[in-house]
Amino acid sequence: MKGVRAFVCGTGIVSAAGGGVEATWDALRQGTSRLTPLALFPAAHTPPLPVGEVRDAPEVDGLPRTHALAWAAAREALAATALIPDALVLGSTTGGMPTTERLLEAGERRPEAYRHHAVGSVAAWLARRLSCRGPVITVSTACSSGTAALKIALELIRCGQARVVLAGGADALCRMTYYGFHALQLIDPEGARPLDRDRRGLSVAEGAAFVLLVAAESPPAGALAELAGAGWSCDAYHPAAPRPDGTGALAAMRAALADAGMTAAALDYINLHGTGTPDNDLAEARAVRTLCGDPPPPVSSLKGLFGHTLGASGAIEAVVSALGIHHGFIPGNCGCRIPDPALGLVPELTGQSRPVRSVLSNSFGFGGNNASLVLTAPRSAAAACAPRLPARFSVLGAACLTGAGPLEETLARYWRGEPFPGRPDLAAVRTEIPAGQLRRLKRLSRMVLLLALAARQAARTAAAPGGIFFGTAWGSLTETHDFLKKLFDSGERFTSPTDFVGSVHNAPASQAAIFLEATGANVTVSGGDQSFEQALYTAGLVLRAGDPPALVIGAEEHHDVLSPCFDAAATADGGGAFLLDPRGGGTGPDLAPVHFAFNPGGDDGLPALIESLGGAERLRGRFGAVFAGLPAGDRSGGEALLERFRRETALSAPCIDYRRLTGEFAGASAVAAVLAVETVRRGALPPALAGGKDPRLEGRGILLLGLGECIAAVEVSAP
């Protein structure tokens, strides 16, 4: 049976080793560290710590450094091709933070100054420049973001959702990460020495890298490598430290190999995460020894050469692995002089020229978010995945938090047709979660934990979910604010390590994983007002019929200082959560993420939407109501799009403008999805909201439409 495979047909990279693949290749051959004392901004510590800083970084007018680095790498990856990517997946943790932190310190409060703040704004900006009109996904799982991005890209291709995907990672140096890792005492003052006996930590760095993945049945001309498989796992152990026995890391490596249909014996090289922190290297070495036995294949870490480029590192290492396969080269483990005997794993200290047919590359992040990928030489004959469709989910349990409170209180108002904007009181969290576990969690993490627990309770199960997919536009605002405030107030002398760990976008979902012992995929994505739909769409790409039930959550917190800067219209907060069965066929309504496409300020996305929904005739028969998400940022644009959609499909079913009920916030669509599910269960809309039309659904479902920077469509149907 013919199937679809993903080939690396272009690469782009920028790092402390310079701009471009050629400069990177030279640096790998030389094998000397590119770490230098921080020069990008004045350091309050004396002397400045060694970092991986991009010299002569490209600048793009008015854009944060992360965006500029990403653009340089993206341009290079596309330079040799006429292909336009029909999907884009980016891993990032900082987004516009390098600019945002300066603006906040200066007291800037005008929202337009922060228009490039969101971590999702990097991919959105690139998609605009590249005229990409397919799925645009930003994954933010801390230091595994870049590798997770390639995993999602691979599944986009396997699901037939894209043929040409630009996938990578980008992060720029900023004070948030520099002082954050310093506060965690995770920085080696002499520069990272991965796997060395005397290693003391990592070196914070910056960079960006992309691979251009092309779907094909056999290797296209010029293919450098094949992305044969990828896997992930969650430690569900600690917000910042790895599971010491390495079993979380091992699970991700095994999943990647299984996904590629390979065994560890076939590996020619393992590119380690190898940050240089005592704990990471110890846990990873244990995992590698368990995976490979003795002797393991050659291993090395690149973090002594480039530093730790955080969300970019997985993508940078994928590019280096592809180069290694193409040229037949195993890079040396820069920075390691005396391999630590306690590790039982000796890296290649210098670069070796030898054939490399297959590489396993590891990335592990805060929250125990692990990801690994397998790259191989482009094989003329190889097992290919049968093309498959994204999953349809059966709802096992649903929960929400709104201005009215949890689900029951929200529904009471909803059935009466009354709005429920506002911000939920989280007092219930004290009865649900022990104080000891609650004390380090601020508003967004508390909401996500409450939602996860309530969704599981509604499903009447105590079983651990298999995976957690979380969508958030802005992440943990309270932790971000408190971290920066303490830093600025103290003249950059003091920060809170707790707030740094809590500030990453994936902190809430990884906290939920710890609490619920969810060791499967733990994926946090971000994309403005459609962040929840993005999480559901990603879950649809990744989960297979045999997988255990997974949580899909969308939530947003309001913050009195930061929300008016980042999302000026937002006045409410809250979110929604589902426990979903990928097997489908349950007794609850079904959820299906059928469409997700970038559509900035235009309306040419309508034909693709209608096609995804099976055409006008099908959708008229299928949907008894439309729940429309019209974000305040471009309400008139959304209204015009909705009007055209209704005209072109001649869909006369009642339409609920749900933000009039939920209030304005980026997580509103998650609440709307929960209401749609409850409405389908009941079989009728609240009469007061049916606009004078017949409120009965008569067996038909509800179409949940998100009409913002992306067009997202979710089908909610009776089982």
Add this chain to the structure above:
Amino acid sequence: MEGFIAELKDKIIETLGLTDVRPEDIPVDGQLIGSELGLDSIDVLELVMMIEKDYGVKIENREAGVKVFASLRALAAYIDANRREKDR
């Protein structure tokens, strides 16, 4: 020294948000980290920041941290000794 230990207890509760812990729950001579209080490495680092900020005493790395945080009494003695040295 007992007065200083009492002061540190209050600071620990406040810094780490130990809302359900009373000062008398914090052991003076027993293990501080990894005890029933549920404190871990991030809490140690949070306290390191507080100690530098409020007492001007630096605890530079993890190895030093393990000794200094062996017990509350050890911590108090370390801060006291280094603070005095600095004052001289």
